[in-house]
Amino acid sequence: MWIRRDLLAAALSAAVLFTGPAARAAGDLFLFNWTNYTDPALLKKFEAETGIKVTLDVYDSNETMLAKLQAGGGGYDVVVPSDYMVDIMVKAGLLQEIDAAQMPGFAAVMPPHDKPWYDPERKYSAPYMWGTTGFTYDSAKVQGPVDDSWWSIFNPDGPFKGHLAMMNDSVEVFNAAAYYLGIDRCTESNEDAGKIFKLLAAQKPAVALYNSDGSVERMAAGEVVAHMQWNGAAHRTKVKRPSAVFVYPKEGMSLWADNLVVPKDAKNPDNAKIFIAWMLKPENAGAASNFTTYMNAIKGSEAFMDKALSADPAINMPPEYLERLRPAKNCSPAAVELRDRVWTRLKS
Structure with missing residues (x-):
């Protein structure tokens, strides 16, 4: 039976992304995030569950991150821009489409983060913290x-x-x-x-x-x-x-709201999508909130969050x-x- 190569590749990619905990992927993931905004223990958990090695680099502002990407530096697979910066990066052609709304865990994304003004169809981004x-x-x-x-x-x-x-x-x-x-x-x-x-x-x-x-x-x-x-x-x-x-x-x-996106020139886009889908799981989003002490957008994550967060105005x-x-x-x-x-x- 004749099968289009692009459809076969897409099917294989989806199989890697959406299969259960036993699924493992090889290779690397280069993450570019804000300072003190990534839980090292959570990255170790991701590495153990997926077999993907994560390398983290950090920045202190959206503008610093944008300048580095525009200069062709870094070779990052996932970056974490704020709302307005997602809009800028999409219009500048700096991001890949990831169709986050089609990821299994996206059903748990709460309004208004499911259809934000800067990416209403969530083609280019998924929520992180706000x-x-x-x-x-x-x-x-x-x-x-x-x-x-x-x-x-x-x-x-x-x-x-x-x-x-x-x-x-x-x-x-x-x-x-x-x-x-x-x-x-x-x-x-x-x-x-x-x-x-x-x-x-x-x-x-x-x-x-x-x-x-x-x-x-x-x-x-x-x-x-x-x-x-x-x-x-x-x-x-x-x-x-x-x-x-x-x-x-x-x-x-x-x-403000920060988001997970994949740069246009990412070397490991499949691993990037695996990471983003993984971060949409309530237990992982809750753990991220515990570390960052910011709220996430995932329904059910509150069951995994520290009570001290809800007690602080x-x-x-x-x-x-x-x-x-x-x-x-x-x-x-x-x-x-x-x-x-x-x-x-x-x-x-």
């Missing part, structure tokens, strides 16, 4: 009350002066300033950009450093008394320093703060260029 961006302060080291406002960190003479760390992230910092000023974060107005720059430039002398990595260790060691942080990092900070408080700024804060957000969340969106090229100019000028 969270929010606010700031954390040490209530034992700060005199007086702290307002639930971005002004608490943007005020150059505020309670954290000289002992404040900001993220080294142009999008997060620019967005926070825009929220505080009531300006569209995707503004194309030079006047608006000037107001944002003026706010950030006035704050800069009060900032000890701009760094997205090591925020938990920095706060735990008392090197700074406040840090712009993702909520999962805020949880880990509180574990080490119980006096830490995570703030949901009333002017608005970013709601930084992770289990009080419902009254729901209206403060601002889902990610991609700005126009003109708006991105304006934001980049503000950031470059600020950091020069």
Whole structure:
């Protein structure tokens, strides 16, 4: 019987991807993920169950990751971009189609992560973790009350002066300033950009450093008394320093989602799909949440998660703060260029 070679190859690939625990695959997987965002024990479990050897490399921002891929570096099979970056990478032709919605475990993906704005059919991505961006302060080291406002960190003479760390992230910092000023974060107005720059430039002398990595260790060691942080990092900070408080700024804060994708030039795309399908299993997604201290999008994973996560308001957000969340969106090229100019000028 005549069989098309492409259909036969697809069938064989699917057999490797979707057969039971006894199925094993040879070869390697090169994973490129955010710093402190991959559980080593989970990778060892994956290696034991599949026979695929995983090599991990890390980055500190979406832009760093994108620049490396665009320069042809790394040779990665799976990377973990945020929502807006998935959209950019798809439009730039940097990703392979993986049809995550057809993977067996995808049925457990909860809304709105099953049909996100940046990949509504989940052709290119699968969910990993999601969270929010606010700031954390040490209530034992700060005199007086702290307002639930971005002004608490943007005020150059505020309670954290000289002992404040900001993220080294142009999008997060620019967005926070825009929220505080009531300006569209995707503004194309030079006047608006000037107001944002003026706010950030006035704050800069009060900032000890701009760094997205090591925020938990920095706060735990008392090197700074406040840090712009993702909520999962805020949880880990509180574990080490119980006096830490995570703030949901009333002017608005970013709601983000990170995703698993396969670069166009991945050398091991079949192994990449095996890994992504494996991560959709509730027990693996739950283990990932326990390590990252962020929520995942997989129904049933809560049975495998630490109870301490649900007890912390930084992770289990009080419902009254729901209206403060601002889902990610991609700005126009003109708006991105304006934001980049503000950031470059600020950091020069």
